[in-house]
Amino acid sequence: MTSTDYERRPSVAPETPGLAERLNRLWETAPGLYGWLATVDHKEIGIRYIITAFAFLILGGIEALIFRLQLSWSNLHLLTPEQYDQLFTVHGMTMIFLYAGPVLSGFSNYLWPLLLGARDMALPRLNALSYWIYLCAGIVLYSGFAIGFGPNVGWFNYVPLAARAYNDGPNIDIYALGMILLGISTTVGSINFVVTFLRMRCPGMSINRVPILAWGTLTASAANIFAIPAVSLAFLLLWMDRNVGTHFFDVAAGGSALLWQHLFWMFGHPWVYAIVLPAMGMVSDGLPVFCRRPLVGYSVVALATVATMVLGFGVWVHHMFATGLPGVSLSFFSAASIIIALPSAVGVFAWLATIWTGRPIFTTPFLFFASFILLFTIGGVSGYMTGSVPVDWQLTDTYFVVAHLHYVLIGINVFPVVGATYFWFPKFTGRMMDERLGRWNFWTMFVGFNLGFFPMHISGLLGMPRRIYTYGDNMGWDWINLITTVGSFLFGLGVLLFVWNVAKSLRAGVVAGDNPWDAPTLEWATSSPPPPYNFAVIPTVASRHPLWEDRLARVGTEKSVIGRGLVLEQGREALGTTPLDAQPNVILKMPGDTLVPLCLALAMSVLTIGLALVNWFVVAAGVVLIAAAILAWLWPSASLGETAEVDRDG
Amino acid sequence: MAERLEQRLPVGAMDTRASGWWAMIFTVFTEASLFVYLLFSYYYLAVQPHAPGTFPEGGPPPLGIAAINTAILLISSVAVGWAQLGIERNNRWRLVAGLGTGALLGMIFLVIQWFEWGDRPFGLSSTPYSSLYFVITGFHMAHVAVGVLMLLALTWWSKLGYFNNRRFAHIHIGALYWHFVDAVWIAVFFTFYITPLLGLKA
Numbered sequence: 034m035t036s037t038d039y040e041r042r043p044s045v046a047p048e049t050p051g052l053a054e055r056l057n058r059l060w061e062t063a064p065g066l067y068g069w070l071a072t073v074d075h076k077e078i079g080i081r082y083i084i085t086a087f088a089f090l091i092l093g094g095i096e097a098l099i100f101r102l103q104l105s106w107s108n109l110h111l112l113t114p115e116q117y118d119q120l121f122t123v124h125g126m127t128m129i130f131l132y133a134g135p136v137l138s139g140f141s142n143y144l145w146p147l148l149l150g151a152r153d154m155a156l157p158r159l160n161a162l163s164y165w166i167y168l169c170a171g172i173v174l175y176s177g178f179a180i181g182f183g184p185n186v187g188w189f190n191y192v193p194l195a196a197r198a199y200n201d202g203p204n205i206d207i208y209a210l211g212m213i214l215l216g217i218s219t220t221v222g223s224i225n226f227v228v229t230f231l232r233m234r235c236p237g238m239s240i241n242r243v244p245i246l247a248w249g250t251l252t253a254s255a256a257n258i259f260a261i262p263a264v265s266l267a268f269l270l271l272w273m274d275r276n277v278g279t280h281f282f283d284v285a286a287g288g289s290a291l292l293w294q295h296l297f298w299m300f301g302h303p304w305v306y307a308i309v310l311p312a313m314g315m316v317s318d319g320l321p322v323f324c325r326r327p328l329v330g331y332s333v334v335a336l337a338t339v340a341t342m343v344l345g346f347g348v349w350v351h352h353m354f355a356t357g358l359p360g361v362s363l364s365f366f367s368a369a370s371i372i373i374a375l376p377s378a379v380g381v382f383a384w385l386a387t388i389w390t391g392r393p394i395f396t397t398p399f400l401f402f403a404s405f406i407l408l409f410t411i412g413g414v415s416g417y418m419t420g421s422v423p424v425d426w427q428l429t430d431t432y433f434v435v436a437h438l439h440y441v442l443i444g445i446n447v448f449p450v451v452g453a454t455y456f457w458f459p460k461f462t463g464r465m466m467d468e469r470l471g472r473w474n475f476w477t478m479f480v481g482f483n484l485g486f487f488p489m490h491i492s493g494l495l496g497m498p499r500r501i502y503t504y505g506d507n508m509g510w511d512w513i514n515l516i517t518t519v520g521s522f523l524f525g526l527g528v529l530l531f532v533w534n535v536a537k538s539l540r541a542g543v544v545a546g547d548n549p550w551d552a553p554t555l556e557w558a559t560s561s562p563p564p565p566y567n568f569a570v571i572p573t574v575a576s577r578h579p580l581w582e583d584r585l586a587r588v589g590t591e592k593s594v595i596g597r598g599l600v601l602e603q604g605r606e607a608l609g610t611t612p613l614d615a616q617p618n619v620i621l622k623m624p625g626d627t628l629v630p631l632c633l634a635l636a637m638s639v640l641t642i643g644l645a646l647v648n649w650f651v652v653a654a655g656v657v658l659i660a661a662a663i664l665a666w667l668w669p670s671a672s673l674g675e676t677a678e679v680d681r682d683g
Numbered sequence: 684m685a686e687r688l689e690q691r692l693p694v695g696a697m698d699t700r701a702s703g704w705w706a707m708i709f710t711v712f713t714e715a716s717l718f719v720y721l722l723f724s725y726y727y728l729a730v731q732p733h734a735p736g737t738f739p740e741g742g743p744p745p746l747g748i749a750a751i752n753t754a755i756l757l758i759s760s761v762a763v764g765w766a767q768l769g770i771e772r773n774n775r776w777r778l779v780a781g782l783g784t785g786a787l788l789g790m791i792f793l794v795i796q797w798f799e800w801g802d803r804p805f806g807l808s809s810t811p812y813s814s815l816y817f818v819i820t821g822f823h824m825a826h827v828a829v830g831v832l833m834l835l836a837l838t839w840w841s842k843l844g845y846f847n848n849r850r851f852a853h854i855h856i857g858a859l860y861w862h863f864v865d866a867v868w869i870a871v872f873f874t875f876y877i878t879p880l881l882g883l884k885a
Contacts, residue, residue: 039849042691155702220713228705236688258709262717270724270818278808279818281724287733288811292724299720573688599688609700619700620692664836669845669853674695677847 039678041620047597048569059605060152060565063626071626073157074565078164079143080461083454085168086136090447091528092175093127096120098525100502105518107506117502118185119204123178125188126208130215131171133308133446138163138222140453141250141311143461145226147556147563148244150235150572152607153623155228158630158666159221165634166218170211173641177207184208187500189301189352190271192282192293197275203645206275209268210641216265217637223254223261230254231612235555237574237593238615241332244554244577248335249314252342253307259346260307264300267293276647291356298349306345309441310338312449313380313409316402319449319456320384322552323399324391327578327585330383337376344373354425363422370420377413381406397471401452404479408444412437415490430500433493439486451478451531458535459549463561464542470534478527485520488513553578558595570598571608604672622674633662701852704859711863714826718867721819722874728811729883740812741804743879752795753872756827759788760865763834763858770841773848778841782854785861786834789827796824816875823864823871830864833857 046052062072072078100120103112112120142160146153154160177183182204186194195205230251234243271293273279280286282293321328328334350358350366384406393399415437419425428434451474458466492513497504504510548557557580559568572595576582579593599608601620609619640655669675696703729738736742766781800820805813837857840846846854 038694040691041694045689156706224706224709227709228702258713259716263720266720279814280811281814289731292727619697620694622695669840676845677850
């Protein structure tokens with residue numbers, strides 16, 4: 034069959050082994066190397082995202098441990114100042130751009146279609162493209178560092194220090210171009226999440242029944258769509274200032290150094306929320322399972338998630354309080370930064386109330402999720418403090434800010450992510466993670482983290498500036514830095530225990546059933562690990578907790594139906610539903626394995642490399658390859674239902 | 684409840700239900716944001732102190748040809764819209780003619796813009812204004828060039844008979860981008876050609 038019917042009336046039936054087998058043949062990724070390179074399965078792509086992001090987490094962690102040794106006592110010279118500058122910059126770049134965002138994309142990629150009762154993401158090929166560009170961008174960003182030319186002026190890369198006059202090597206050019214490439218990955222991934230949220234929810238999953246993780250990732254993705262162009266543009270303008278003689282940031286020629294800071298932080302602050310809101314969503318969905326009750330205040334938590342991000346677009350200047358901006362500007366952005374505590378507090382009280390009114394079971398994921406609340410509160414309070422202009426003037430560019438941002442990023446990203454791995458590992462692999470090792474893992478990370486990072490508040494208050502490569506023995510910062518270093522190594526040991534537990538459980542973990550935690554949402558309704566098509570028939574949901582309805586639903590209310598539903602089996606098919614009410618709207622034809630996304634990502638890398646070498650021939654080759662790949666991608670396809678039925682219309 | 688699901692549903696990439704159409708909406712959002720940040724950079728630098736006569740360099744740019752070029756771009760949008768309405772009525776001739784006209788007008792716009800560039804009394808690296816001028820109009824020209832390629836591909840596919848009054852999602856998706864590229868020119872045109880006349884200066 035080459036053409037596709039315009040309309041069809043799909044049947045509603047229970048799932049059968051025969052159906053499952055047919056679907057498996059339709060949806061299975063091809064075996065071997067080809068399948069590995071060509072897959073568009075969201076589960077495959079999600080796992081790759083997670084593994085790649087964890088690899089970057091470990092790299093960034095090793096970098097941090099090296100410079101913590103350098104800082105552990107006064108007047109040490111393990112590193113030269115230049116090595117130190119590259120290490121802390123690459124550490125920031127790695128953790129913020131290559132770990133924190135992508136790891137959440139990985140979890141959401143894997144989980145979203147399962148949470149939403151869908152067969153795949155709305156745009157599977159775009160999903161593959163997003164991963165391949167991320168991988169290429171990671172390699173580009175690390176290539177400079179690998180040959181001794183890593184970025185060296187801090188991850189936010191302020192001009193004029195990043196300008197050609199003060200930074201003559203290729204360091205900043207590679208950083209700038211790699212960041213633009215990474216921005217494309219994040220943007221296409223974000224578009225995919227937003228479209229998936231609006232179009233792929235199973236029948237009955239109106240927007241007030243969507244798991245909070247989906248709200249978190251939706252909010253982050255929508256923000257990325259609006260915010261990422263700012264930083265991509267800033268890096269492009271900087272690259273042009275450095276290579277083709279423009280004057281955007283060149284103060285001597287009439288440009289503005291503050292323009293860089295504005296463009297960077299217009300992106301930077303929304304990005305901070307983009308890398309925590311999905312993690313908060315994981316806690317909002319995972320924590321209640323171990324409290325044996327639904328989340329308290331679902332609607333306000335969902336609204337607070339969105340409100341945080343809306344406010345998050347109006348706070349970027351709090352990174353610039355010390356730059357001499359007018360008083361009105363400082364007051365406005367200070368007020369906005371302080372008000373953002375309100376939606377954050379909504380989440381905190383909702384989680385606390387969920388534990389308080391539930392029957393908590395102290396498993397490893399629970400410990401990670403619950404400790405997140407404490408760490409988030411500490412990081413939130415120090416953020417609230419520096420939202421006040423006079424306090425910020427005192428504390429900006431000190432270790433107090435370093436403490437704050439690590440409580441926020443490790444507390445709200447790493448702890449929930451590790452908890453989420455314990456929680457969803459049985460779904461990913463079909464095996465449980467080791468609980469006993471998990472306790473060791475948790476307590477080592479928790480104690481190590483607080484021992485490593487809490488003292489930074491104090492060294493900051495004592496006046497220790499961030500980003501210095503060493504300090505004099507007369508400053509009185511020796512012991513506090515030694516404690517910080519010991520704590521950071523303990524934290525590193527905790528991460529190592531986590532990796533060990535993953536490796537051990539992969540081989541020898543207890544075999545998990547479909548729903549080992551007795552959790553309420555749709556991902557637990559399918560097998561562990563799920564089949565390539567996720568659900569044999571499209572489920573229909575009638576509440577937020579389709580698997581807990583027996584114990585929660587009032588008598589006489591409608592029930593979710595899971596083993597019986599729409600049968601879509603004439604090729605790779607998925608159901609498109611309406612954006613708000615999730616009513617069936619269209620049968621979507623889904624693409625199968627293809628190498629085009631990989632080719633497009635490689636073509637974009639060719640363009641990036643051409644720009645890095647300022648070689649216009651390579652640039653032109655990259656542009657032509659990109660155009661060819663896009664043309665092949667978009668060529669109207671009969672099997673995807675994109676062309677007229679020639680044989681019928683004659 | 685499940686039985687209520689048994690209803691006739693369209694199959695495949697159908698009008699605005701196609702996933703690609705939704706993806707293009709959000710692509711337009713992110714592209715529009717890019718132009719917002721570009722124009723923010725213009726206005727931010729415009730209000731900084733500059734040496735007399737350097738912002739805009741050589742005084743406000745002449746309106747004449749740019750105004751004509753604006754009209755050409757807007758007419759191209761009308762042509763593409765006419766093609767869209769044509770295919771909804773299953774008129775393939777109108778589809779091909781409208782898309783082809785749109786692409787042609789887009790190319791004329793690019794040629795005129797190229798001559799406008801040559802006409803400027805400054806180069807890319809003269810001043811912040813000159814950098815802004817070439818980079819922002821250059822960004823727009825790159826978008827027009829992508830749009831022209833898109834329209835040419837759609838014209839070719841239309842000639843091959845790929846589309847009819849049920850299958851035209853590709854047309855609507857490409858047209859959405861083209862209308863955006865034309866609309867964003869209004870903002871660029873207003874910024875560079877009109878605001879200096881209204882007295883925006885350092």
